[in-house]
């Protein structure tokens with residue numbers, strides 16, 4: 369049983385307030401898109417997949433209690449609300465892709481006269497609700513591929529893994545991406561030890577990943593971000609696996625700040641470095657990582673801890689929430705639900721898959737650029 373970041377039952381949406389973890393385990397209601405936007409912006413819920421799921425479910429909740437007079441009015445409402453949700457956190461691509469997908473679906477249903485207003489509302493809400501089980505299923509599939517790939521590299525011997533930030537059930541619908549691979553290794557009794565970094569300044573590792581490890585009794589050790597190179601030098605790890613917020617066509621990857629230097633250290637120590645993400649985190653429209661918008665967050669996240677100042681008052685700060693790891697440092701591969709790819713394989717092998725995915729939508733009518 370994993371921790372549950374998102375609860376959606378009987379048309380009611382609640383999220384685990386991750387700002388309070390690990391000290392307090394409290395669910396808060398999300399009753400509108402505005403509630404969803406604020407919770408994502410404040411990082412009460414975070415993690416690329418979870419952001420998209422909570423954002424879209426907040427729309428579903430609001431749709432169910434709003435009256436519309438026409439399909440055109442409904443379609444306009446959906447487009448406005450989804451585009452607003454995308455502004456909450458710009459770096460992760462998942463919310464933007466989900467918005468494109470559902471806006472296109474809404475436009476298709478509006479123009480297709482065989483669907484009534486009620487049909488359209490039901491199909492949009494159902495498609496949003498399906499994000500939850502789909503995410504868990506996709507995470508379990510990619511985790512299997514990732515664990516298989518790592519174990520194949522180490523002759524099926526148990527491995528030591530290093531990970532960064534939080535990519536587990538608190539960042540997704542319930543299983544996890546990089547932490548999903550670690551979970552699978554643990555389930556197969558092939559996880560010797562997992563090291564998690566504290567992940568300054570928001571401390572997703574110390575507060576969230578360590579919480580998941582302890583909750584599930586995984587053999588885990590917390591280290592400071594600054595200890596990574598010494599860990600690799602003095603104790604050694606078999607592989608590093610991290611999540612992603614946006615992977616682009618050449619394999620460059622935006623992920624939590626600190627990932628880039630983790631990859632440099634892994635390269636120096638000849639340790640395979642993996643990125644694990646569902647294809648909802650893959651952006652087929654950006655060729656390289658130089659064009660990825662990196663979110664900068666409030667200085668207080670660096671200068672204060674639980675409201676207590678831990679830095680010299682008045683000092684200037686720079687707080688980019690993410691960095692971009694060049695494809696050349698992702699030496700293990702990019703782990704997806706379609707398999708593990710070298711960064712150099714993405715353009716030829718993954719882009720066609722991702723670009724065709726939306727064609728499987730039964731409501732898809734080619735009314736504009738693909739949402740992938």
Ligand SMILES: CSC[C@H]1O[C@H](OP(=O)(O)O)[C@H](O)[C@@H]1O
Nearest residue numbers: 414415416535539611612623624
């Ligand atoms: C599967 S979560 C992906 C990604 O999201 C996290 O960022 P944040 O906590 O700011 O939302 C982190 O970069 C994870 O690797």
